[in-house]
Structure formats: C-alpha cells, structure tokens
Amino acid sequence: MGGAAGVGPAFELVDVxxxxxxxxxxxxxxxxxxxxxxxxxxxxxxxGKTSLLRLLNRLDDPSSGEVRFxxxxxxxxxxxxxxCAVGFVFQTPVMFPGTxxxxxxxxxxxxxxxxxxxxxxxxxxxxxxxVELDGDYGARDADRLSGxxxxxxxxxxxxxxxxxxxxxxxxxxALDPEVAERLLATVSRLNAERGHTVVMVxxxxxxxxxxxxxxxxxxxxxxVESGATTELFERPRQARTRAYLSSAG
Amino acid sequence: xxxxxxLTLLAQAGAGAGAGAGAGxxxxxxxxxxxxxxxGLVLVAMGVSSWQRLGLTRGFAVGAVRAVVQLLGVGxxxxxxxxxxxxxxxxxxxxxxxxxxxxTSTDRVKERRRTIxxxxxxAMLVGAGVTLAYVDAIVLRPGEWYxxxxxxxxxxxxxxxxxxxxxLAAERLQSEMEARRGEVEAYLALGxxxxxxxxxxxxxxxxxALIPSVNGLAVVGLVALPGMMTGQILAGSSPxxxxxxxxxxxxxxxxxxxxxxxxxxxxxxxxxxxxxxQLVARGPG
Ligand SMILES: Nc1ncnc2c1ncn2[C@@H]1O[C@H](COP(=O)(O)OP(=O)(O)OP(=O)(O)O)[C@@H](O)[C@H]1O
Ligand SMILES: [Mg+2]
Numbered sequence: 461m462g463g464a465a466g467v468g469p470a471f472e473l474v475d476v477x478x479x480x481x482x483x484x485x486x487x488x489x490x491x492x493x494x495x496x497x498x499x500x501x502x503x504x505x506x507x508g509k510t511s512l513l514r515l516l517n518r519l520d521d522p523s524s525g526e527v528r529f530x531x532x533x534x535x536x537x538x539x540x541x542x543x544c545a546v547g548f549v550f551q552t553p554v555m556f557p558g559t560x561x562x563x564x565x566x567x568x569x570x571x572x573x574x575x576x577x578x579x580x581x582x583x584x585x586x587x588x589x590x591v592e593l594d595g596d597y598g599a600r601d602a603d604r605l606s607g608x609x610x611x612x613x614x615x616x617x618x619x620x621x622x623x624x625x626x627x628x629x630x631x632x633x634a635l636d637p638e639v640a641e642r643l644l645a646t647v648s649r650l651n652a653e654r655g656h657t658v659v660m661v662x663x664x665x666x667x668x669x670x671x672x673x674x675x676x677x678x679x680x681x682x683x684v685e686s687g688a689t690t691e692l693f694e695r696p697r698q699a700r701t702r703a704y705l706s707s708a709g
Numbered sequence: 710x711x712x713x714x715x716l717t718l719l720a721q722a723g724a725g726a727g728a729g730a731g732a733g734x735x736x737x738x739x740x741x742x743x744x745x746x747x748x749g750l751v752l753v754a755m756g757v758s759s760w761q762r763l764g765l766t767r768g769f770a771v772g773a774v775r776a777v778v779q780l781l782g783v784g785x786x787x788x789x790x791x792x793x794x795x796x797x798x799x800x801x802x803x804x805x806x807x808x809x810x811x812x813t814s815t816d817r818v819k820e821r822r823r824t825i826x827x828x829x830x831x832a833m834l835v836g837a838g839v840t841l842a843y844v845d846a847i848v849l850r851p852g853e854w855y856x857x858x859x860x861x862x863x864x865x866x867x868x869x870x871x872x873x874x875x876x877l878a879a880e881r882l883q884s885e886m887e888a889r890r891g892e893v894e895a896y897l898a899l900g901x902x903x904x905x906x907x908x909x910x911x912x913x914x915x916x917x918a919l920i921p922s923v924n925g926l927a928v929v930g931l932v933a934l935p936g937m938m939t940g941q942i943l944a945g946s947s948p949x950x951x952x953x954x955x956x957x958x959x960x961x962x963x964x965x966x967x968x969x970x971x972x973x974x975x976x977x978x979x980x981x982x983x984x985x986x987q988l989v990a991r992g993p994g
Binding site for chain 1: 891892894895896897898899900901902905909983985986987988990
C-alpha cells in the first residue's frame with residue numbers, strides 16, 4: 461500500500477452519511493485529511509467524531525457516500541490489510557489477557573510481515589521503547605497497568621502491525637493532564653520520526669492546538685470547518701467554530 | 710462391543726413394558742388404583758404448600774394432571790409406534806422430538822436472535838443424528854435398524870442432552886460476545902479475522918456447554934443412578950447388564966453434546982459479524 465507521506469491526502473470522505481437507529485450520526489460529511497501530519501477532530505459530545513474515525517479503518521461502513529484511503533475506496537482493500545495499515549487506539553484501552561508481551565505478540569502475529577517481525581530479536585523492547593515504556597514492562601500483567609500505561613501498550617500494539625496511519629479516539633480523556641501531555645508528546649514524536657499519519661479525536665482544545673497541523677470541527681454530524689490548525693484557531697471563518705472555541709476553551 | 714441378550718431388556722426398560730422376561734422376576738404391575746394411591750404423595754406436597762402459603766398448591770395440582778395426561782399420551786403413541794413398526798413412522802417421531810427439543814433450547818436463550826432457531830435445529834439434527842446412527846449401526850445393532858424400542862428411548866436421551874448443550878452454548882456465546890465486545894473489536898481493529906477475534910468467547914461457550922458432560926461422566930453411579938439404568942433394573946434386568954448399557958449411554962451423550970455444541974458455537978458466531986468483518990450492531994437481528 462505504498463503512498464508516501466505528503467503525496468496526496470491520506471483520507472477523503474465524499475458526502476458520507478451514516479444512519480444509526482433512525483437518526484443521522486454523520487450527515488453529509490465531505491472532508492480531506494492530509495497524509496503525514498497530525499489531524500485533530502474536534503467538536504462537542506455526540507457530534508459524530510468517533511463515528512467518523514470508525515469509518516477510516518472500516519470498523520463501520522457508511523450508509524452512503526465514499527471513504528477513500530490513499531486515493532482508493534476503502535472497500536477496495538482487503539479489510540484485514542486495511543486495518544493493519546490503519547491502526548486504531550480506542551478511548552478506553554482494552555488489554556488482552558496475559559502480559560504486555562503477550563499483547564504485542566498477538567498483534568504482531570496479525571501483521572502482514574508478522575512472522576519476520578516476530579523472529580527479529582528484541583522487537584518487543586523496540587516497540588516498548590517507541591512508546592517510551594521500559595523493556596521490563598514486557599513481563600508485566602497487562603490488566604494491572606495504570607490507565608496511561610495501558611494506553612501506551614494499546615499504542616504499541618497498534619504499531620506492531622506496521623501501520624502507516626494511527627487513529628486515536630480521545631486517547632487522553634481518561635488520563636490526568638500531565639500523563640496526557642506525555643502521551644501526546646510520544647504521538648508527536650512518532651509522527652515526526654516515523655512519518656505516521658495521525659488522526660486524533662480530542663475535545664481538549666489546547667491539545668489540538670499544540671499537537672495538530674490540521675483540524676476538523678464537527679457538529680451534529682456535519683463538518684463546520686476544516687483547515688490548518690493555526691488558521692482555524694486564530695481566524696475561524698464560522699460563527700459556530702468561534703462559539704465552540706470560546707465556550708470549550 | 711456385544712451386549713447379547715440384554716438387548717431385549719433394554720427394550721423393556723425403554724418401553725416401560727410390564728411383562729417380565731426370562732432373566733429375572735417379573736416386575737410389579739402398577740394398576741389404576743395404585744396410581745391413585747401414588748397421587749396421595751402429591752397431596753402431601755400440596756399440603757406443605759398451603760400450610761406455608763407458598764402459592765404452589767394450584768401449580769402442583771395442575772402439574773400433576775399435566776404429568777398424567779402427557780405421559781399417558783406418550784404411552785399410547787409409543788404403543789402405536791411399536792405395533793405399527795414402520796421405519797418412516799419412527800423417523801417421523803424422532804423428528805417431532807427434535808423439533809420440541811429445538812424449541813425448548815432456543816426459548817431459553819435470552820435476547821435471542823431469530824437465527825438461533827435454524828442453527829440449533831440443524832446442530833441437533835447432525836449431533837443427535839450422527840450419534841444415534843453410530844450407536845444403532847455400530848454399537849447396539851438391533852435386528853431391525855429402525856426398531857422403535859431402541860431408537861425412541863435412546864434418541865430421547867440424546868436429544869435431551871444435545872438440547873441442553875445447544876442452549877448452554879448459544880446462551881454463553883451471546884453473553885460472552887456482549888461482555889467482550891471491546892476485546893473482540895480490538896482484535897478486529899488490528900486486522901484479525903473474526904475467528905481469531907472471537908476465539909475466547911467461543912472457547913468459553915464450548916467449555917460451558919461441555920462441563921455438564923464431563924461432570925456427568927465423573928459422578929455417574931455415585932451421586933445418582935441414571936434413569937435408564939434404574940428403569941432396566943425395575944423391569945427385572947441384571948444390574949451388571951444395565952450398567953453396560955448405561956456406560957454406552959454415558960459415552961454416547963458426551964459425543965452428542967460435543968458435536969451439537971461445536972456446530973452451534975461455530976455457526977452462531979458467524980451471525981455476530983458482517984461480511985466486511987465488522988461487529989453487527991447491538992440488539993436482535
Ligand atoms: N450504534 C449506535 N446506535 C445508535 N446511535 C448511535 C450509535 N453509535 C453512535 N450513536 C449516536 O451517534 C451520535 C454520535 O456518536 P459519536 O460516538 O460518534 O459521538 P462523539 O462525537 O464521538 O461523542 P463523544 O465526544 O461523546 O465521544 C450520538 O448521538 C450517539 O448517540
Ligand atoms: Mg467519541
């Protein structure tokens with residue numbers, strides 16, 4: 461699935477509608493998310509942020525409209541390949557039973573190059589290092605980690621399948637500000653050093669402002685505004701964006 | 710394994726036939742008067758209920774009448790079946806038993822999806838059918854393969870156990886898939902196949918369905934004398950022969966439950982995923 465960072469957008473959504481239980485969760489969303497950078501998806505609770513993110517690696521399919529990844533409709537990719545290439549970190553991390561190393565092993569087995577990656581010595585340590593966890597975390601019981609540690613393991617697990625894109629759904633919402641800040645610094649570093657495209661849902665405006673280059677403002681299932689983060693924060697074109705930025709800020 | 714002349718004794722036990730065979734003393738006959746006397750014991754239960762105001766008095770009365778009517782009905786059906794002795798009538802009777810077992814097992818699954826009914830039905834048809842065919846054609850080998858004196862009671866036991874296995878398997882898979890929704894979806898999000906993503910719920914559902922069989926094998930004869938064996942002994946059969954039949958039955962039930970619950974779990978699991986390997990939306994579907 462080649463497609464180098466910076467060449468063309470990572471995702472394009474065209475007139476996407478998603479209906480759930482009779483109501484429109486996403487109501488005609490058209491937006492382009494750039495490759496290679498960090499995109500923040502913002503908006504009030506219930507705006508459809510999680511719903512949008514889930515379309516990007518086909519945890520859900522839209523009722524109508526099209527989602528494209530690297531120029532191709534997501535439906536055209538073998539779904540497991542797409543999901544290996546587009547990692548997802550949930551709002552509340554779910555650990556598999558066993559140790560941290562068990563968690564990473566199960567993920568690496570699922571990657572296209574799983575066998576090779578698993579055979580290379582020290583791969584667990586390298587993954588843990590990428591998310592700034594000590595090597596001896598491998599032997600720890602995953603279920604007994606703190607929320608922030610679990611979120612890092614979830615991140616490492618997503619990295620284990622060798623993704624180009626990381627989707628993060630409010631990865632810091634359950635963490636205290638300091639731990640949250642450190643996790644985002646890690647995400648920024650992964651983006652800068654490894655070129656991972658990151659799409660991150662957040663409702664902490666400071667987070668979006670500091671860490672993202674591109675931002676999408678969502679409300680009631682519609683895109684209110686999208687563009688460069690600095691533009692959006694300093695010169696919002698829409699009254700709804702201004703209202704949201706001042707109320708939630 | 711040859712069970713020799715014991716076959717006729719199983720037939721008596723299964724049919725509840727009154728006449729004794731050469732092997733032992735003829736069993737005691739139960740007349741209508743004696744049945745009436747036995748009803749006195751239900752009156753005792755009703756007495757306890759009304760004394761302690763359990764609200765079960767009426768339930769006992771209705772239940773006792775139902776038991777008499779149902780069992781008499783089954784008795785007459787069996788008498789007719791044995792007299793007619795036609796293979797297609799026997800198979801028809803087995804299918805009716807299977808349908809009743811399917812209904813009972815799927816009624817027990819809470820918040821069931823409609824798809825569970827055909828799944829449980831086919832799983833029991835295969836699980837119970839294969840086991841019955843094996844026991845009939847390879848282990849017991851009666852003179853006529855369709856002899857209702859063997860097929861009907863044996864299939865009754867098999868279907869009853871397969872029914873419990875199917876119900877436990879479906880119920881447990883449903884609750885595990887709900888409780889582990891996050892874990893299953895985390896696997897899917899990593900690019901796992903649905904089979905990998907649901908491996909743990911499947912394992913747990915199968916374990917739940919098979920545990921009664923394992924326990925049943927371990928305690929048989931210690932905690933409870935099985936009904937069939939008791940029936941044979943009451944009908945005048947030698948306990949050692951009755952025991953051999955019971956061993957066959959115990960093994961056969963384990964096999965039937967394993968086949969049925971494996972089919973239920975592996976097939977029912979598929980209904981939790983879409984063609985694009987997504988979890989289907991919550992709720993009945
Ligand atoms: N499976 C579903 N069935 C019915 N309604 C749903 C379903 N999933 C989401 N919704 C509804 O869709 C809307 C958008 O949900 P979504 O989770 O995308 O919002 P969100 O922007 O992520 O909110 P939050 O910030 O609270 O996480 C909500 O009103 C939600 O109740
Ligand atoms: Mg959300």
